[in-house]
Amino acid sequence: MKQRRWVAILLLIPILSVLLAFFVFPVSILARFSFYIARPGGEMIPAWVLQNYIRFLFDWFHLGVLWNTIVLGLWVTAVCLVFGYPLAYSLARTQSRRIRGIGITVLLIPLMTSVVVRSYGWMILLASSGPINKLLLGLGIVDRPLQLLFKPQGVVIALAEVLLPFMVLSVMPVIQGIDPHLEEASQSLGAGPIKTFRRIVLPLSLPGVAAGSILVFVLTISAFATPRLVGGTTTQVMSIFIYDQALSLFNWPFGGAVSILLLLVVLLLTWLQGRVLEERGMGGAA
Amino acid sequence: MRWRLPFTGMLIFQGLVYLYLLAPILIVIPVSFSEAAYLVFPPRGFSLRWYANFFSLRELTDALGLSARLAVTVTVASTTIGTMASFALVRYRFAGKDVLRTLFMSPMVLPGVVLGIGFLIFFSRTRLIYTFWSLFFAHLVVTLPYVIRTVSATLQGFPRVLEEAAASLGASPIAVFRSVTLPLVKPGVMAGAIFAFIVSFDELVISIFLTGPRLSTLPVQIYNYIEFTSDPTIAAISVILILLTTGAVALLERFVGFGRF
Amino acid sequence: MSHVILQNVRKTFGRTLAVDNFNLKVEQGEFVALLGPSGCGKTTTLRIVAGFERPDAGEVVIQGKVATDRPPYKRDVGIVFQSYALFPHMTVLENVAYGLRMRKVPRPEIVERVRSVLQLVHLEGLDDRYPRQLSGGQQQRVAVARAVVIRPSVLLFDEPLSNLDARLRQEMRRELRQLQRSLRIATIFVTHDQEEALSMADRVVVMNAGRIEQIGTPEGIYQTPASAFVAAFIGECNFLHGEITAVEDSSAVFAAQAGPAFRLPVRPDFRPGTYGTVAIRPENLAILSGDESVPPGFNVVTGTVQTVTYLGPVTQYHVALDRGYSLLIYEQGGFARQGRRISEGDRVRVAWPPEAGAFQGDTERGIGA
Numbered sequence: 001m002k003q004r005r006w007v008a009i010l011l012l013i014p015i016l017s018v019l020l021a022f023f024v025f026p027v028s029i030l031a032r033f034s035f036y037i038a039r040p041g042g043e044m045i046p047a048w049v050l051q052n053y054i055r056f057l058f059d060w061f062h063l064g065v066l067w068n069t070i071v072l073g074l075w076v077t078a079v080c081l082v083f084g085y086p087l088a089y090s091l092a093r094t095q096s097r098r099i100r101g102i103g104i105t106v107l108l109i110p111l112m113t114s115v116v117v118r119s120y121g122w123m124i125l126l127a128s129s130g131p132i133n134k135l136l137l138g139l140g141i142v143d144r145p146l147q148l149l150f151k152p153q154g155v156v157i158a159l160a161e162v163l164l165p166f167m168v169l170s171v172m173p174v175i176q177g178i179d180p181h182l183e184e185a186s187q188s189l190g191a192g193p194i195k196t197f198r199r200i201v202l203p204l205s206l207p208g209v210a211a212g213s214i215l216v217f218v219l220t221i222s223a224f225a226t227p228r229l230v231g232g233t234t235t236q237v238m239s240i241f242i243y244d245q246a247l248s249l250f251n252w253p254f255g256g257a258v259s260i261l262l263l264l265v266v267l268l269l270t271w272l273q274g275r276v277l278e279e280r281g282m283g284g285a286a
Numbered sequence: 287m288r289w290r291l292p293f294t295g296m297l298i299f300q301g302l303v304y305l306y307l308l309a310p311i312l313i314v315i316p317v318s319f320s321e322a323a324y325l326v327f328p329p330r331g332f333s334l335r336w337y338a339n340f341f342s343l344r345e346l347t348d349a350l351g352l353s354a355r356l357a358v359t360v361t362v363a364s365t366t367i368g369t370m371a372s373f374a375l376v377r378y379r380f381a382g383k384d385v386l387r388t389l390f391m392s393p394m395v396l397p398g399v400v401l402g403i404g405f406l407i408f409f410s411r412t413r414l415i416y417t418f419w420s421l422f423f424a425h426l427v428v429t430l431p432y433v434i435r436t437v438s439a440t441l442q443g444f445p446r447v448l449e450e451a452a453a454s455l456g457a458s459p460i461a462v463f464r465s466v467t468l469p470l471v472k473p474g475v476m477a478g479a480i481f482a483f484i485v486s487f488d489e490l491v492i493s494i495f496l497t498g499p500r501l502s503t504l505p506v507q508i509y510n511y512i513e514f515t516s517d518p519t520i521a522a523i524s525v526i527l528i529l530l531t532t533g534a535v536a537l538l539e540r541f542v543g544f545g546r547f
Numbered sequence: 548m549s550h551v552i553l554q555n556v557r558k559t560f561g562r563t564l565a566v567d568n569f570n571l572k573v574e575q576g577e578f579v580a581l582l583g584p585s586g587c588g589k590t591t592t593l594r595i596v597a598g599f600e601r602p603d604a605g606e607v608v609i610q611g612k613v614a615t616d617r618p619p620y621k622r623d624v625g626i627v628f629q630s631y632a633l634f635p636h637m638t639v640l641e642n643v644a645y646g647l648r649m650r651k652v653p654r655p656e657i658v659e660r661v662r663s664v665l666q667l668v669h670l671e672g673l674d675d676r677y678p679r680q681l682s683g684g685q686q687q688r689v690a691v692a693r694a695v696v697i698r699p700s701v702l703l704f705d706e707p708l709s710n711l712d713a714r715l716r717q718e719m720r721r722e723l724r725q726l727q728r729s730l731r732i733a734t735i736f737v738t739h740d741q742e743e744a745l746s747m748a749d750r751v752v753v754m755n756a757g758r759i760e761q762i763g764t765p766e767g768i769y770q771t772p773a774s775a776f777v778a779a780f781i782g783e784c785n786f787l788h789g790e791i792t793a794v795e796d797s798s799a800v801f802a803a804q805a806g807p808a809f810r811l812p813v814r815p816d817f818r819p820g821t822y823g824t825v826a827i828r829p830e831n832l833a834i835l836s837g838d839e840s841v842p843p844g845f846n847v848v849t850g851t852v853q854t855v856t857y858l859g860p861v862t863q864y865h866v867a868l869d870r871g872y873s874l875l876i877y878e879q880g881g882f883a884r885q886g887r888r889i890s891e892g893d894r895v896r897v898a899w900p901p902e903a904g905a906f907q908g909d910t911e912r913g914i915g916a
Contacts, residue, residue, distance in 0.1 A: 008378035015371040015390065015430065022423040023393055026408035030400070033407055083303045090300055105535060110307050113531045114488035116508045117524040121310025123512070124317055124521075131313065131328075161306055222397030224491045229512060239399040239491070246403045247495065256407065259400040270395050450599055451632035453619040455646035455697065462620075465645075469636050 027263075034257035042250040052257035062241075062258075069237040072155065072227070073220040079160035080216045081209065084167035088208075089201075091168070092175035107165040115162060119229040122158035123149060126230065150232035158230045163219050167212040174208025175201070207276055214273040218266050238262050311528055318521035329518075336522035346523070349507040356418070356503065357487040360425040364482040367426075368433025369475055375434070376441040394431035398491030401428070406495040416498045424496055425486040432485055433478035440474025473541040480538050484531065550575040550733040551596065551701050556605035558591055565591045567757045569605065573701070576731035578724065580744035583754035584780070589737045592754075593703050596735060598622050610700045620649070625694030625732075627707045631686045633678040639665070639689050640674040646697035664696040667726065684715050691723070695730060702727065702734040708743065720747055741781050745769065753777050775907060778826045785827045785874050791817050791906075798901055801825055806871040809846035810901040816908075823908040829877040831903035834864055835896040836889050845898040850874070852893045864889065866897055 034052055037045040056062045091103045110118060125132050126148040133145040148154040178201060186196040224239040231237075238258065245255030321331025340346055375387055393401065405424050409415040414423075448470070452462045490505040497506050504523075511520055549572035556569040566588040573579050581589035594600045596607055598619035607615045614622050625646075633642050640661055647657045665671055668688040678686055687707060694702060704723075708716045724747050727734050738744050744751050745765040753760040753768060753776075760780075761773040772778035775786070789803035794817045802808040803825070811825065833845075841847050850868040864876040874897055889895060 005378065005380055008374040008380055011370040011374035012386070014367040018367060018423070018426060018430070019389060019393075022405075022408075023427045024389075026401075026404040027396075029408050029411075030404035083306065086296065087300055087303050090296065101539070105539060106304055106307065108535050108538070109528075109532055110311060112484045112488075112535060113311060114490070114505055114508075114527055116488075116490055116505050116512070117314065117527050118310045120508075120512055120520055120524060121313050124313050125309060134328075158310070161310065164303075164307060218395070222399070224399055225509065229509075239397060242399045242403060243494070246406060252403070252407055255403050259397075259403050262397055263400050266395065266397055266400075445630070445632070447628055447630060447632045448634060450597075450619070451626065451628060451693075452634070452645065453599075454597055454622075454624055454626040455693070456620050456649035457645075458620050461649065466634060 030256050031260055033253050034260050036253035036256075038251045038253040044253055052254045053261070055254065056258050056261065065236045065238060065241050068152075068235065069221050072152070072159070072235075072237060073217045075156045076159045076163060076220045077213050077216045079156060080164050080167040081213060083160070084164050084212070085171060085205075085209070087164075088168045088171035089175055089205075092172045093180070104169075107168055110161070111165040115225045116229070118162055119158060119226045122154070122161070122226070122230050126154045126157065149230065150234055152231065152235055155227050155231040155235055159220060159223060159226050162223075162226055163216045166219060167216050170212030170215055171205060171208040174211075175205050178204045210276045211273050214269050214276070218269050218273075221262065222266060314521045314524040314528070317518050318525045320518050320521075323517050336518045337526075339517075339519045340522050340526075343519070345502065346504070346507055346511075346519075349502045349504040352418075352501065353487055353504040356421055356425060357483050360422060360429055360486040361479050361483045363422075364426055364429040364433050364486075365475060365479045368430050368478060368482075369437050369471075371430075372434050372437035372441055376438055390434050391431045393427050402492045402495035405492060409496065416496070416501055418501070420496050421493060421501075421503065424492050425489055428489065428492065429482040429485050432481035436478040436481060437471070437474045440471055440477075444470065476541045477538055480534050480541075484534050487530075488527075549573060550577075550610060551735070552606070552608040553592070553596065554606045554608070556592065556595060556602045556607065558588075558595060558600060558602050564757050566595070566602070569759060571752060571759075571762070573733045573735060575733050576728075578727055578734045578736065578747060578749045580748035580751045581735060581737045581754060582739070582741060582744040582751050582780075583760075584739060586756075587754040588757040589739075589754050590705055593705055593735060593737050596701070597624050597626055597703055623697075623700040624703055625697055625699035625701070626703045627687075627690045627694050627705065629706045629709060631678075631690040631707075633686055633689055633693075635678055638675050638677055639670070639681070642678070642689055643693045643696055646693060650697065660696055661692075664692045667695075668692045668722075683711055684719070687711065687719065691726070695726070695732075699732065702732045704734065704736040706737055706739065708738075709740075716743075723747070745781070753780065755780075771905070772826065775824060775826070778905070783829050783875055783877075785829060785832070787825045787827070787872060789822070789825070791819055791821045791823070793819060801904070801906070803872060807848040807868060809848070809904070811904050811906055812901050814906070821908055823906050825904045825906050827874075827899060827904050829863075829875045830879075831899055832874060832876040833898045834866065834876050834878055834889065835898055836887070836893065839896075841896065841898050842900075845900055846904075847896050847898045849894065849896050852889060852891050852895055855889065855891055866895060868897070 033044070035048045035050070037047045037049055037051060039045065087103075091100055094100050094103075124130055127133070128145040128147065128149070130149075132148070133142075136142045137145065148157065182200055182204075183196050186200050187193070191199065221237070222239060223237070224243065227235045227237050228240055228243075239262070242255050242258050242262070245251045245258065249255075316329050318336055319332050319334070320329030321333040321335070322329065371390060375383060375390075401424070405420065406415075409420040412420075414420045444467075448466055449462050452466045453459075457465060488505055489503070490509060493503045493506050494509070497503060502510075508520055508523060551571075551573040553569055553571045556566055557564075558566040569588075569592060571579070581592060583589050591600060595602050596609075598614070598617060598621075602615065605615075606613055609622060609624070634645065637645070640658075643661045643664060644657050647660060652660070662671075662674075665673070668691055670685060670688050670692065673681065673685065673689075678689070681689065687710075690707070707723075708719055711719060720743060736744075736747065748765060750762060751765055751768055752762050755776050761768050761777045763771075763773075768777055769781055772781060772784075778784045779786075787801075787803040787806060789801055789806065791799050791811075792802045792808065793800040794813060797813060798810045799813045799817045800808055801811050833842075835841065848868050848870075850866040853865040853867050853873065854863075856863040860880050862878045862880055864878065865873055866876060867873050876897065
């Protein structure tokens with residue numbers, strides 16, 4: 001069955017046609033447009049200039065947008081790690097398949113719920129008169145409501161929840177792959193649970209941590225809906241910037257150039273993630 | 287691993303994390319039944335008016351209809367094309383397979399905005415802009431990686447020896463495919479279809495670039511609604527969407543069985 | 548005409564020669580075992596007969612018709628796989644009926660034949676179970692039933708018993724052999740377990756690195772191994788290397804290098820100065836203590852006992868000879884040997900009849916005796 005190569009080609013024709021026409025081609029056109037000259041008023045002149053790229057990379061305001069995006073990415077990744085790693089560990093080590101199944105289900109429901117719904121939920125939760133503030137006031141932890149909505153802090157909280165499942169699902173299989181007998185051996189040799197974790201489990205789980213972190217970082221810098229809805233106008237990240245350029249200002253060449261820059265960063269990081277996973281002998285993204 | 291004190295601490299911590307995960311989803315449920323016409327917490331009264339409001343607003347119901355039609359057609363196309371591609375990738379040997387696989391999975395990796403602006407520029411040069419078909423092809427491209435991922439995973443774990451056994455018992459290749467391969471691949475294909483449906487139905491960013499006043503999907507409409515109004519109609523829609531998602535995950539569980547991970 | 552013929556079959560995978568120069572004829576009703584270490588090509592050969600691999604050279608003939616180019620579903624073979632390969636989405640009944648369905652046998656006949664075959668393998672009443680609900684032994688029987696119900700021209704077994712525990716394996720060996728005898732189907736059975744091959748087969752094909760080392764009855768290959776490989780692979784053997792120093796009318800003298808000299812039965816091709824290896828089975832060596840007398844005509848050497856291993860029916864001795872070499876000796880236990888105490892460090896004599904030594908010259912392949 002392996003010799004009939006023409007069958008393989010036949011099977012691949014539909015997907016190749018679709019992707020070439022509606023993926024490779026559009027992205028190429030986008031790249032092409034990024035070199036056009038944009039005139040105020042929406043006029044776009046075909047050209048081969050680096051004007052748009054220079055405009056973005058050599059301007060403090062624009063670099064500030066890039067900076068915001070990266071800082072957001074780092075914060076969200078950190079929060080996801082702190083909350084996600086323990087969850088991943090417990091799901092990986094739980095003996096009961098039922099509990100693991102339930103855990104994964106609880107992870108998947110938010111994952112598959114529309115991001116608008118989740119962002120909307122966070123808008124309610126983070127409002128000054130929302131449940132979180134009510135709880136903090138009631139417990140006496142603060143005496144004035146915290147400003148979380150339409151502030152970067154709120155975006156971090158909301159986006160971290162949205163992307164947490166990705167972190168857990170990246171780390172969990174890696175921990176599952178660590179032979180539990182290693183931990184038992186370590187304990188039999190005199191290392192307590194914490195030492196065993198620090199010296200055995202943690203180092204061996206690093207590839208999963210790296211892969212998960214890169215994935216969450218990439219998804220954060222690509223995010224649009226949550227920063228826009230929860231962050232309001234105070235948060236300027238790359239995707240919102242591109243959206244404004246394209247749909248409000250009709251400056252497709254400039255928007256295109258910034259998109260290509262974002263794309264290159266994402267591709268680089270994804271390639272990195274692929275390498276990290278390969279080192280462990282697993283291929284593929286989340 | 288039986289740790290004494292940290293163990294209970296861990297359990298509480300995990301419980302809190304799960305709560306954190308489900309918080310936004312849970313919060314919209316009570317809000318959707320609120321009587322008040324603005325967002326207030328805790329919600330006051332009990333009313334179904336926001337659900338009724340949803341169904342009375344033309345833009346929203348039209349958008350729901352479009353999203354549903356779109357998701358169904360995209361799912362059918364995506365599942366078919368993606369399954370065929372998965373078979374080619376897993377079952378056959380040829381050069382450049384890694385490159386192809388990377389190409390097939392890349393729409394999942396690229397930022398939605400990038401694809402959005404790319405599709406906008408691309409489709410505006412054709413007659414398809416702001417029609418059903420531009421949305422269709424855009425969604426098709428984004429859902430394919432999910433189908434390929436699930437179907438490939440199923441195929442890779444497939445015991446080829448079963449097909450050999452069937453052949454040895456006299457089944458021609460077509461009979462083998464029909465009676466052994468297809469039934470055993472079905473769960474993976476179903477899972478891929480469910481993913482494709484959900485991804486298309488929930489798709490926001492790319493769709494924003496490709497929709498206009500006359501043609502809009504539900505997520506885009508919700509997004510617009512949130513930006514301009516603050517009544518709990520969105521909460522009502524959200525609850526409906528959450529129910530849809532939960533149903534999909536339950537179906538997924540039936541086909542795939544999460545305990546096996 | 549033989550039921551299954553393999554003629555000059557050769558198969559290469561990339562740069563590895565998996566099977567070479569393979570010639571075998573299997574008669575109707577005969578049980579042939581393919582025996583050898585992992586990687587010797589036995590499974591590849593089986594898959595060539597089944598039709599899952601196409602040989603690079605040679606022919607496969609089944610029931611008089613050339614089958615080399617025919618796909619597996621057009622060959623009349625029944626296969627039992629090592630993993631059983633039961634269809635998980637079908638019941639026991641549907642699994643066993645599958646081959647009959649493919650042959651378009653009418654439904655009522657299918658049900659009847661399946662039921663009777665299930666009785667044959669002692670699995671009545673399990674029609675509606677799914678494979679995952681059965682034990683390993685039951686799954687194995689279903690696999691056998693499925694292969695046998697179609698009444699194939701040849702039955703192929705690919706190490707079907709290796710996943711069973713020891714006791715069950717013994718039972719299944721007897722059952723399978725009985726079943727095969729009553730059905731009288733030509734059978735090829737692949738295994739790496741020599742005990743299995745010797746106990747079940749009419750003939751054994753010993754394979755090594757893609758080639759046939761020897762084909763013979765179980766007794767034949769045990770008593771007269773054709774090569775050092777066969778002698779070492781089947782059972783245990785003592786090997787002494789040296790040269791023939793003298794040739795007389797009825798016997799020859801063999802001197803092991805830095806070891807003892809002893810007598811061998813003479814062969815016409817013996818010459819003084821011929822180098823070779825003598826193989827002696829451990830059960831053919833007698834260990835004599837203290838004052839026990841040596842039977843007339845036997846070779847005798849002296850040595851010190853290194854280890855004594857009691858295995859129940861048999862006791863193993865390693866004896867270090869005075870003049871180099873260590874010999875492995877099996878001694879039958881039982882009533883005749885009660886009261887015998889030989890311990891480590893004892894001085895003993897080892898004796899054997901000249902006929903127990905099989906000589907293979909360095910330049911020849913066969914060991915004649």
